[in-house]
Amino acid sequence: MMEMKLEHLSGKxxxxxDRLDNHEEQNKSLLIFAEQLHSLTEDVKELNKILRV
Structure with a gap:
């Protein structure tokens, strides 16, 4: 009985x-996305300045 409980806990x-690893990967992806979005925003601002001249 104890062995079954230990196996069950080990599986959990x-x-x-695995779930924590997956969340860590998702967080990394979100950080990269945020950096890319910031860069794109800066590019759009720069294009707006050029088009106004």
Missing amino acids: IDHNV
Whole structure:
């Protein structure tokens, strides 16, 4: 009985570690996206300045 519980807990731990890894990857992707969006915003501002001249 204890062995079954330990196996079950071990499986849950492994699953939770995988979920944390997945969240970490998603956070990295969101940071990259935010940086790209900021860069694009700056590019659009620069284009607006050029077009106004």
